[in-house]
Amino acid sequence: xxxxxxxxxxxxxLEAVRNRMIxxxxxxxxxxxxxxxxxxEIAITENAQIQSALLGAMLRFLAVFILAVFIITSMVRxxxxxxxxxxxxLPIPRASYLAGKVLGFSGCALALAxxxxxxxxxxxxxxxxxxxxxxLFLELWIIEAFCLLCVFTFSxxxxxxxxxxxxxxxxxxIAAFQLIAHGPLTPxxxxxxxxxxxxxxxxxxVLPRLDTFTQTExxxxxxxxxxxxxxxxxxxxxxxxxxxxxxxxxxYRKNL
Amino acid sequence: MRERxxxxxxxxxxxxxxxxxxxxxxxxxxxxxxxxxxxxxLPPPTIAAxxxxxxxxxxxxxxxxxxxxxxxDTQPGIxxxxxxxxxxxxxxxxxxxxxxxxxxxxxxxxxxxxxxxVNEPSRQRRMFEFVYHQFLLDPDNxxxxxxxxxVMAKHRLHDLPLARKxxxxxxxxxxxxxxxxxxxxxxxxILEDMNELESAKILLGGLLKSGKITDPGEMYFLMxxxxxxxxx
Numbered sequence: 001x002x003x004x005x006x007x008x009x010x011x012x013x014l015e016a017v018r019n020r021m022i023x024x025x026x027x028x029x030x031x032x033x034x035x036x037x038x039x040x041e042i043a044i045t046e047n048a049q050i051q052s053a054l055l056g057a058m059l060r061f062l063a064v065f066i067l068a069v070f071i072i073t074s075m076v077r078x079x080x081x082x083x084x085x086x087x088x089x090l091p092i093p094r095a096s097y098l099a100g101k102v103l104g105f106s107g108c109a110l111a112l113a114x115x116x117x118x119x120x121x122x123x124x125x126x127x128x129x130x131x132x133x134x135x136l137f138l139e140l141w142i143i144e145a146f147c148l149l150c151v152f153t154f155s156x157x158x159x160x161x162x163x164x165x166x167x168x169x170x171x172x173x174i175a176a177f178q179l180i181a182h183g184p185l186t187p188x189x190x191x192x193x194x195x196x197x198x199x200x201x202x203x204x205x206v207l208p209r210l211d212t213f214t215q216t217e218x219x220x221x222x223x224x225x226x227x228x229x230x231x232x233x234x235x236x237x238x239x240x241x242x243x244x245x246x247x248x249x250x251x252y253r254k255n256l
Numbered sequence: 257m258r259e260r261x262x263x264x265x266x267x268x269x270x271x272x273x274x275x276x277x278x279x280x281x282x283x284x285x286x287x288x289x290x291x292x293x294x295x296x297x298l299p300p301p302t303i304a305a306x307x308x309x310x311x312x313x314x315x316x317x318x319x320x321x322x323x324x325x326x327x328x329d330t331q332p333g334i335x336x337x338x339x340x341x342x343x344x345x346x347x348x349x350x351x352x353x354x355x356x357x358x359x360x361x362x363x364x365x366x367x368x369x370x371x372x373x374v375n376e377p378s379r380q381r382r383m384f385e386f387v388y389h390q391f392l393l394d395p396d397n398x399x400x401x402x403x404x405x406x407v408m409a410k411h412r413l414h415d416l417p418l419a420r421k422x423x424x425x426x427x428x429x430x431x432x433x434x435x436x437x438x439x440x441x442x443x444x445x446i447l448e449d450m451n452e453l454e455s456a457k458i459l460l461g462g463l464l465k466s467g468k469i470t471d472p473g474e475m476y477f478l479m480x481x482x483x484x485x486x487x488x
Contacts, residue, residue, distance in 0.1 A: 095266075095269070175290035204284065205285070206277075206281070231287070238279045241272065243276075244276070245269060245272035248265075248269040249269055253261075254259065255259055
């Protein structure tokens with residue numbers, strides 16, 4: 001069952017290399033360095049903090065966007081070209097096909113997180129950048145699993161990409177929603193408020209708290225510790241397991 | 257394309273899905289709840305940086321920044337008093353917002369009525385001085401907020417010289433037709449409160465002789481006021 005996983009992962013990685021994703025990544029890195037220099041010129045004080053904070057936030061979002069677009073377009077093209085049908089016509093379990101894809105895209109995510117983190121070495125200490133980079137990889141891992149689930153569910157680029165970006169934005173802001181819902185300015189007595197609070201709590205329970213991942217303050221104020229990575233890694237593992245199960249469920253029910 | 261029946265999904269996949277779901281719920285509720293944390297108001301960036309961020313359209317950015325500044329006392333999950341804010345930074349933000357959208361009245365309204373209402377005289381004075389300096393840049397459009405500052409200086413701060421300074425600025429600089437007479441005449445009544453009757457009489461007499469008062473009712477009211485001052 002495990003034998004086909006590595007060739008599938010290898011060809012997935014090869015696709016990333018051949019469609020020149022690396023050039024796009026290098027252009028982003030070059031643009032970030034230019035922007036960093038520009039910020040250095042206009043900032044009056046706390047130059048390094050401003051550069052690392054703004055570039056960190058920008059690179060984190062671009063990493064998610066680039067990876068999501070790559071995975072969704074690659075998978076949809078493979079579905080449309082009947083490439084996946086060809087692979088699955090061989091004696092390969094569907095779970096192995098998905099595992100191979102996850103492994104291949106994880107390689108892309110690792111490369112993306114590594115290159116973007118290396119860019120930030122100019123502005124922040126290596127230990128904090130390493131922490132940030134590993135956390136970014138885990139964040140990308142969740143996004144990757146969600147993209148695969150969306151592709152198997154929608155089979156179209158636009159709905160899959162929209163759902164992924166909506167998921168990402170919601171997972172990053174759900175803690176703020178919870179705080180607002182339970183804040184001192186919202187009356188808890190009314191039934192409508194209680195219903196809204198319950199809905200928000202239910203949504204929060206099935207979403208990963210991405211606001212605790214890849215934090216900018218690690219870069220700007222050097223507050224990150226390796227202990228912070230443990231809950232991030234545990235959450236990633238659990239959530240990828242959940243999304244993997246859901247993606248496999250959809251894939252096994254798909255009439256290919 | 258019809259989907260295949262549920263029976264085609266292997267049991268391990270269903271177990272994985274259920275296990276992942278249960279673990280996610282357990283993990284979520286085992287983690288500490290989000291904690292509200294008061295964030296400091298950051299110093300405003302340079303106007304050049306804001307113009308860059310606005311992508312050539314500064315008015316929406318000015319409006320968004322204004323709402324953000326105004327709502328800074330209600331951060332997610334936490335309620336702050338405006339008194340807890342650093343007013344030097346507040347002033348900096350208001351100035352930048354006015355630079356982005358000079359025709360906007362919102363920053364001056366917030367400065368004079370919202371931030372100018374905090375129960376701390378030094379901060380109120382700071383906001384009124386901000387309004388005064390901004391008024392001098394566009395008196396005919398910004399006079400209402402300085403008039404409000406004059407009223408607040410008189411009744412809240414009980415600082416009649418400050419109120420007179422603002423009222424005089426309105427009389428001297430806000431000379432447009434859109435500026436109502438009562439605003440231009442504020443200084444006279446403040447002088448009367450200060451017991452500076454001679455100055456009040458001179459001002460009132462000058463106003464009546466200037467020919468700027470054309471409404472008969474207003475003319476009658478001001479003449480009666482002049483007579484009343486002369487009797488005192």
